[in-house]
Amino acid sequence: MTPDLMAAGAERLARLQQREAERGGSGGRSAAYGRVAGAEADFAHGVALYVEDVSVSFDGFKALKSLSLSIDVGELRCIIGPNGAGKTTMMDCITGKTRPDSGRVSFGSNVDLLRLSEAEIAQAGVGRKFQKPTVYEELSVFENLELALKADRGVRSALFWRLNGEQRDRIAEVLALIHLQHELQRTAGLLSHGQKQWLEIGMLLMQDPKLLLLDEPVAGMTDEETERTAELFLSLEGQHSLVVVEHDMKFVEQLTEGRKKVTVLHEGSVLAEGRLAEVQANEKVVEVYLGR
Numbered sequence: 001m002t003p004d005l006m007a008a009g010a011e012r013l014a015r016l017q018q019r020e021a022e023r024g025g026s027g028g029r030s031a032a033y034g035r036v037a038g039a040e041a042d043f044a045h046g047v048a049l050y051v052e053d054v055s056v057s058f059d060g061f062k063a064l065k066s067l068s069l070s071i072d073v074g075e076l077r078c079i080i081g082p083n084g085a086g087k088t089t090m091m092d093c094i095t096g097k098t099r100p101d102s103g104r105v106s107f108g109s110n111v112d113l114l115r116l117s118e119a120e121i122a123q124a125g126v127g128r129k130f131q132k133p134t135v136y137e138e139l140s141v142f143e144n145l146e147l148a149l150k151a152d153r154g155v156r157s158a159l160f161w162r163l164n165g166e167q168r169d170r171i172a173e174v175l176a177l178i179h180l181q182h183e184l185q186r187t188a189g190l191l192s193h194g195q196k197q198w199l200e201i202g203m204l205l206m207q208d209p210k211l212l213l214l215d216e217p218v219a220g221m222t223d224e225e226t227e228r229t230a231e232l233f234l235s236l237e238g239q240h241s242l243v244v245v246e247h248d249m250k251f252v253e254q255l256t257e258g259r260k261k262v263t264v265l266h267e268g269s270v271l272a273e274g275r276l277a278e279v280q281a282n283e284k285v286v287e288v289y290l291g292r
Ligand SMILES: Nc1ncnc2c1ncn2[C@@H]1O[C@H](COP(=O)(O)OP(=O)(O)OP(=O)(O)O)[C@@H](O)[C@H]1O
Pocket: 058, 059, 061, 062, 063, 081, 082, 083, 084, 085, 086, 087, 088, 089, 090
């Protein structure tokens, strides 16, 4: 990128941040990208996330009932289940959007996520991707990734802040991972739906989250985009723990490669866990999915 383009980008970035500051901050949006020291998780036991005995009610309706599951460091876990099973509520509890009535949610063996705010949870290294892409449409692909690095800086320091070589390398690496290396100057609003989803995942990756929660990431994607997304997630496995909530069974099949564990949620708790073929043959699971 030329110095002119960079200066123009920085100005637009500053205007955008100014507008957000005037609106009272971007809340969860910037919170999702800032990273602070303080809540360092301990992964020595090989577990990235523990959800233990979590229950949530909404006006007496039990959305989660003693839900327990754990995700290993570097694991890619698909969570499936019919509509209303509690998948989104579970993610909301992990990310601090919903407070459970009881139970425990811990990041690594030591960070009690129930005591942290949504912003602190993001800062501790838990990234969340909602179903709808939420990139900054008026900024370029590059600027979106740059912003993901700068989000924890004030407007003035963001304006005068320049990327160092390592950060440029990281952006280049992420651009290649999300297949947008040839689109870096393209305005994000002009990208396809699938490309916007990848860009948002790229923005999360800029903060190097230990745990990534992805809610129906391939909804609305073409078959080719879905395939590429599976490749992307498989390439992230090992370096990050990924929890993927998905209804698209072909995609789940690609991700699990015939051997990984899948969790089936139903009526707020775990109905079955095991390899995809095993849970698909499970009578209770078949019953729940009957007619789907
Ligand atoms: N804020 C809320 N107030 C009342 N009920 C809620 C609230 N949020 C979720 N529910 C209910 O809790 C249950 C679980 O919802 P949730 O969205 O977690 O399911 P889900 O598995 O994500 O479903 P889907 O696959 O359709 O997204 C549903 O019956 C839903 O109607």
